[in-house]
Amino acid sequence: MAVFFVLIAVLLLLLLVMIFRAALGKKAPAPGVFDARSLDKYAGAEEKLAKLVRIPTVSRFDPIEEDGAMFKLLEAEVSALFPMVSERLLRLDAGDRAMLFEWPGKNAKLKPVILMAHYDVVPPGDDSLWQRHPFSGDIADGYIHGRGTQDIKIMFSGALEAANRLLAEGFVPERTIYLAFGGDEEVGGNRGAASIAGLLKERGVTASWLLDEGGFVSNGMLSFADRPLALVGVAEKGYVDVAISAKGKGGHASMPPKHTAAGQVAKAVALSETKRFPSKITATLAHFLESLSPYVPFAYRLLFRNLLITGPLVRAAFSASPSTNALVRTTTAATMLSASDKENVLPDKARAVLNVRILPGSNVAATMARIDSLASKAGARADFAHHGFAVEPLPESPVDHEGYRNIEARIKAVFPEAGTVPFMFTAGTDTKHYVDITEGMYRFTPMVQGPEDLGGVHGANEKISVENYLRTVMFYEELIKNA
Numbered sequence: 001m002a003v004f005f006v007l008i009a010v011l012l013l014l015l016l017v018m019i020f021r022a023a024l025g026k027k028a029p030a031p032g033v034f035d036a037r038s039l040d041k042y043a044g045a046e047e048k049l050a051k052l053v054r055i056p057t058v059s060r061f062d063p064i065e066e067d068g069a070m071f072k073l074l075e076a077e078v079s080a081l082f083p084m085v086s087e088r089l090l091r092l093d094a095g096d097r098a099m100l101f102e103w104p105g106k107n108a109k110l111k112p113v114i115l116m117a118h119y120d121v122v123p124p125g126d127d128s129l130w131q132r133h134p135f136s137g138d139i140a141d142g143y144i145h146g147r148g149t150q151d152i153k154i155m156f157s158g159a160l161e162a163a164n165r166l167l168a169e170g171f172v173p174e175r176t177i178y179l180a181f182g183g184d185e186e187v188g189g190n191r192g193a194a195s196i197a198g199l200l201k202e203r204g205v206t207a208s209w210l211l212d213e214g215g216f217v218s219n220g221m222l223s224f225a226d227r228p229l230a231l232v233g234v235a236e237k238g239y240v241d242v243a244i245s246a247k248g249k250g251g252h253a254s255m256p257p258k259h260t261a262a263g264q265v266a267k268a269v270a271l272s273e274t275k276r277f278p279s280k281i282t283a284t285l286a287h288f289l290e291s292l293s294p295y296v297p298f299a300y301r302l303l304f305r306n307l308l309i310t311g312p313l314v315r316a317a318f319s320a321s322p323s324t325n326a327l328v329r330t331t332t333a334a335t336m337l338s339a340s341d342k343e344n345v346l347p348d349k350a351r352a353v354l355n356v357r358i359l360p361g362s363n364v365a366a367t368m369a370r371i372d373s374l375a376s377k378a379g380a381r382a383d384f385a386h387h388g389f390a391v392e393p394l395p396e397s398p399v400d401h402e403g404y405r406n407i408e409a410r411i412k413a414v415f416p417e418a419g420t421v422p423f424m425f426t427a428g429t430d431t432k433h434y435v436d437i438t439e440g441m442y443r444f445t446p447m448v449q450g451p452e453d454l455g456g457v458h459g460a461n462e463k464i465s466v467e468n469y470l471r472t473v474m475f476y477e478e479l480i481k482n483a
């Protein structure tokens with residue numbers, strides 16, 4: 001009996017500690033209200049973004065399919081629209097899918113900052129799904145319409161606009177700033193970002209921090225948060241396409257073996273879905289939850305601030321929905337399947353592709369090994385789908401860093417309605433090419449994304465509100481002034 005009471009007492013004590021931890025942490029200030037009048041001075045800037053959107057700089061894996069003239073046209077348009085940038089800044093030659101500008105700072109002792117974006121876009125897809133021409137660049141109903149507005153000419157144009165305005169005012173930044181734009185991010189960034197990073201490395205540049213595309217000021221993604229959240233990516237998942245294959249004996253399908261190659265591959269794919277990678281609370285996720293806790297109801301705070309005890313519960317809850325599941329585990333998505341091309345012919349080989357996003361803390365080799373071991377249970381095997389092409393997960397960047405602090409302060413000024421939280425970016429960016437030459441790598445797209453904007457990135461009817469774009473310009477102007 002005594003043991004029972006001791007147990008109850010311990011549990012109560014534990015609960016009390018948990019409640020204390022939940023209650024005592026940082027409290028959120030009341031959300032601010034943005035004064036749209038502060039955007040008046042940027043009025044008209046949207047016309048320039050629209051002009052850039054009208055140039056279809058679609059990148060393709062096969063360069064022969066690309067319209068190179070469009071990329072040249074875009075460069076000419078940049079010179080015409082942002083003359084101060086093209087006349088006053090030093091343009092460094094990093095190849096034909098890169099635009100790199102150096103803006104020397106006053107203090108050569110300070111490490112530079114790299115402001116990144118890409119100016120290529122993905123193809124518009126099915127034209128009939130678009131309410132306007134995909135490259136109309138129409139400005140209507142308070143929006144700028146067209147492919148690239150959200151991904152990511154808004155950052156490309158926004159950074160150029162801010163730099164152009166500051167240069168016109170005679171502003172000189174404290175530290176050197178690089179405007180680093182790639183023209184092939186959507187197809188891997190080898191001709192753009194990789195070439196730029198290579199050139200900077202050659203010139204001995206080590207940057208303090210960089211800003212690249214990433215999380216938005218997300219309005220409604222986490223329904224339990226009391227305000228929009230500015231999601232600043234401080235880590236990035238790795239990437240590998242894995243081919244699952246099995247060999248069989250071709251022949252007539254009337255007397256089949258117990259398992260055909262198609263059956264073996266199908267079983268391996270099924271195993272990849274039922275035996276998911278183990279879930280884990282990474283350092284980034286722990287940071288994310290801690291930073292999130294001021295903005296969520298008490299019950300969530302109780303969970304998020306006591307991960308040592310509540311970890312398993314949080315992992316289970318996160319595993320339940322695709323967007324949060326991606327934060328707690330390496331994910332595998334079966335995307336391609338092929339086997340025999342005739343109904344009554346046994347396949348002599350079958351193949352599937354898993355698109356795999358690797359959680360930081362793991363690596364490509366361990367991920368391949370686990371998938372191969374699962375596949376072998378089904379009589380199949382796992383290999384790299386593209387000759388060893390893979391990206392290791394990127395290291396977590398510090399939150400206690402001048403770059404993060406600058407970004408956070410600018411969010412507070414330009415998106416005062418939002419709370420800022422560091423998080424793990426689950427998609428890939430050009431940032432991967434800069435790992436060797438940068439301390440702090442932050443992925444944040446300065447724009448509000450509400451439910452009405454969802455689906456625009458890589459989808460139809462991509463658009464950005466004029467107010468949103470002007471806020472992007474303001475964000476960059478403040479960011480550069482305080483860099």
Ligand SMILES: [Zn+2]
Binds near residue numbers: 118
């Ligand atoms: Zn992008």
